[in-house]
Amino acid sequence: MHVGRQEWQQLQARTAPEAGLARPAAERPLASLYHRLADQMPDEATREDAARFLDAELAALDPERADLPATPDDLLEWMQSSARSVHARYAAYLEGRRAGAPRRYFANRAHALYVLRAIAPTKLVDGAWLYGLVEHWRNPRLADLVRTYVEELGEGAADKNHVVLYRRLLARHALDPLDGLDDALYHQGLVQVALGWNAARFLPEIVGFNLGYEQLPLHLLVTAYELNELGLDPYYFTLHVTVDNPDSGHARRACQAALDLLPRIDDAGAFWRRMRRGTQLACAGLGTTQVIEGFDIGQEVVRILSHKAGSGSGAHSDYCKVAGRPVNQWLADPAQVPAFLQALEDGGWIVRNAPPEQSRFWRLLQGDRAEMFGVFSAYELQVIHDWIRGEASADGAAYDEAPPARRRPTFRAQVRNGLAGSVAGAEDDELDPDLQVLEARLRGATGDDRDALLVEAMSPCTHWTPAGLAATRQFWREWSRN
Ligand SMILES: [Fe+2]
Structure with a gap:
């Protein structure tokens, strides 16, 4: 975490009493402000908090590390050369995979699902940084950016609206609700929605942010490829590969908008300097690759069981004992979950690095007459399943299917064979x-x-x-x- 975050936390600590923030909100300052901006129409005080958050973020940036060229003259070349570099690195990735290299990002299906859940706070406010420009839609210099926002919204079609698509992805794999996510995972989404509610104050930064964020990153291409390989719907990501293309898509339009908005009256380069800092905000918080690297399946199993411990304690009969202790006692304190898991392994309830069916614990969770059927969500079962299987889980088998005999079918192959389709949403339901x-x-x-x-x-x-x-x-x- 950089200095801006610390300053922001101090600011939150100072403002919490006036703002009436409860203690949990003060402990999760990023998520708290994010929800105040993203889940409702924020009042003036909340927008002011968001502006101060952005001031602190910007003050903490090192201008020496700005990615944009020193002058706007080189902007188009900058965009084209970064696109060329991404394409070359993606070609090298594909070549490596064809030569037998393992997946670069996702060790197994649980890993991919974990990442989809962890990046959700950002994806659920996709496009938000441009929202404040929409009311200025009559201004021809802003038209390109307003159009980009409307396209993020799918021009009002549910199956093209980026946030609707992400919500469906979460629902399809039981990745919601997003409880228990680390506060740092709200950082980038908070930047986006804070910009969206403060357009008048941060116009150059918004234009710069848009420029940085709409360039095609390598991780988008690799993520889409590996999700498809694991049989997971990559559409949200492939859609962004096409809409952000540097030829005619959002990336190109972002450059054009930046050039169109540069002041014609000499401002000694002030607008450009602020735009460059705005571009740096596109890297605020944890990046996708950091989230991917942060996955520890053992820790995720502990998190899931700790979360269940509250409702599980008291739900078991006194006959249920592990290592001589009633399960109710084990679950009475979530801090005991790691020791409980170890006791389950030691007692033979869980057999790691073997087919899950060999574990009595797994048979309690999954199967026709599983006694704990329905206690864990599909996502939670996948994590426990892949944790038990160990390295064998690299084949990407879903928890409720037999491991594939050969390569598992990609998502696209499943769609072709009628085995997978998009989940219809109720976003257009008139009863609202x-x-x-x-x-x-x-x-x-x-x-x-x-x-x-x-x-x-x-x-x-x-x-x-x-x-x-x-x-x-x-x-x-x-x-x-x-
Ligand atoms: Fe988008």
Whole structure:
């Protein structure tokens, strides 16, 4: 964690009493402010907190480490050369894989699912940094960026809205709710949503952030490739490979927007310098590769069991004993979970590095007459399954299927064979309280009031709901006509 984070925590500690923050919120300052900005329409005080958070982040950056060229003249060449470098490194990766190299990112299916869950706070506010520009949609110099935001929202189509797609991915693999995530995992998402609610104050930084964030990174390509290989839907990631392309996609448009917005009146390079710092914010918090490297399957098993310990303690009969102690006693204190797991292994309840069916513990969790059926979610079962199997889990077998005899089918092969499809969502369901309120209010509104209502419904907290999608479609229809 860098200095900006420490300053921010001090700031939070100072402001917590006035802001009425409960103790848990003060202990999780990033997640707390993130939720205040992303889950509801934030009030002025919350937006001010977000601006101060950004000030602290920016103050902590080292301008010497900015990735952007020193002058805007070299911007297009910078974008093209970074795209060339990513493509060359991806080609080398593919060549290595063809020659038999193992997956670079995901050791097994549980690892991939863990990462999808850990990056969710960022993905669930995808595009949010541009939100504050939408109300300025009539300004031709901002048009490209507003269009990028509307495209992040899928122009109001549920199956193209990036946040809806990510929500479906989480639901499909039982990765929600996102409880127990480390506070640091909210850092990047918080930067994005804080920018979105403070456009007037941070315009150069937003333009720079967009420039940095919309460039195609290598990890996106590798992630999509390895998810598909593990039989997991890579669509959210492949979609970004195509929309961020440097030829005509968001990456190119981000460069054009930056050039269009440079002041024509001499500002001695101030706007450009702030834009460069904004680009650095695209690397705030933990990067995808750090999250990938941070996976420790043993720790994740302990986290999952510790989380269950509260409800499990007292749910077992006194006959259930491990190492002579009733299970209820083992579970009474979550801190005992590592010792409990060790006792299960020592007592032969868990046989590591062997097919899970050989473990009595696993047979309690999974199977037709498993006594603890339904206690663990699909994701939690996958983690326990892969932990028990050890290195054999590299074949990517799902917890409820037999290990593949040869290579397991990729996600795309499963779709071709009718074994996997996209999960239909209810995002367009008309029975939605917000949609009914929005329609009623739109009927009575005209001119600027009507525009303001549409823009409000397109905010990060609502754009993925039926009301937000309907508002986006209307906004896009009317804007395209003009
Ligand atoms: Fe996106």
